[in-house]
Amino acid sequence: MSGFHQRLQALEPRAQQAFMAALCERLLPNYALYAQTAGHGSPAGLRAILDLVWERLSVREARIDFALQAEKLAELAPPEGDDSFGARRATEAVAALSALLDTLQGEAPEAVLEVSRASRGGLRAFIELTEGEEDGERLAALVREHPLMADENDFQDAVLEAVEEPLGRDELKALRRLGRNEGVSNLGLSAE
Template sequence: MSQLSLGFQQRLQQLEPRRQQAFMAALCERMLPNYIFYIRGLYVDNSGQGDLHGLRVILDLVWEHLMVKGARIDFDLQAEKLSGLEPPVEDDSFGARRALEAVIAIAALLDTLGGEAPEAVLEVSRASRSGVRAFIEMTEGEEDARRLAERLRGHPLMEDEDDFQDAVLEAVEGQFDAGALKVLRRLGGNDGISNLGLTLD
C-alpha cells in the first residue's frame, strides 16, 4: 500500500506531537547515511573540508529531547547550525539532492520542536519516499508515467521503504517510553543502511 494513502496520512496526523517527532527522527536516521556519503565523497576525500558529524549531533539532541524528560536544548540554535550544513547551492548532483533531503527532513523535525508545524510529519515521510523514487528512476532509466508507476510499486527499494514506514508508524502508535524509543532509534539506524540501500563503512 502506498505510504501516501489517506489512511496512512490520517494516522500520522492523529499522532500526538511527540510521537510524530519520534516518527520523523527514525526516518531521518535512515536518511542520514545519504548525507554522510555525499559529504565524505565531495569534501573529505578531496579537500579535507566538510562536516561529517554536524547532522549526527543535531539528531542526537533530538533523541535526547525525546528520551530525557526535562532536557533543555536550544533548538533555535540547532536550526541555525543546520542551515550551514546544506550542500552548496550550485551543486545539482544526485548526491547533493539526496543530502539536501536529509537536511530538509531534519529541518522539518526541528520546526515541530520550535512550534506548530502540522504538515512536517507528512513532509518527512514524502521526502524519504521521494529519494527512493529518484534513485529508482536514475538506476532503472526513464519510462512513461504508467510503466514507471508500476515499476515503482514492485521495486524492492520502494517495497522496503513502505514496509519501513509502516513499521515505524506502528512502533510510535504503541508503547512510548524511553525503552521503546531506544528500540525505535535502532530501527531507524537500520544497521547503517540508508533508504537508498547505501551502506557506510
C-alpha cells in the same frame, strides 16, 4: 495511503517527532555518502543534532536550544549550486531534520507528512535514476513494485506502528535502532 497519512496526523506531537527522527536516521547515510564524495558537509554535525533530538524525546526536561541547532543545520546543507544526485539526497536529509527541528520549536503540522514524503520521494528519484526507464507508466509501476520501495513502505509502517504505542526509553531505543537500519539508508546505500 491516505489512511497512513491520517494516522500520522492523528499522532501526538512527541510521537510525530519520534517518527520523523527514525526516518532521519535512515536518511543520514545518504548525507554521509555525499559528504565523503563531495568533500562538503559534516555527517558528525548532523548526527550531533539528531542525537539531541533523541535526547529530548527521552528526557522531556532536557533543555536544548533547537533554534540554535536549526542555525547549525542550515550551515551543513549542500551548496545551492550543487544539483548533483548526491547533493539532492543530502539536501533531503537536511530538510527532513530541519522539519523535525521546526516541530520542536513550535507548530509545524505538516512536518511529519513532509518527512514521510521526502523519504519516499528521494527513493523514487533513485529508482528512476537506476532503472533508466523512459516510459512514464512503466516507470511508475517499476517504482511501485521495486524491492526498495516495498522496504521503505514496510519501514514507515513499522515506525508508525511503533510510535502509536506509548514511548518509554526502551521503545525509543528500539525505534532508533530500527531507524539506523545497521547503517543502510532508504536507498539501500551504506557510508561504511
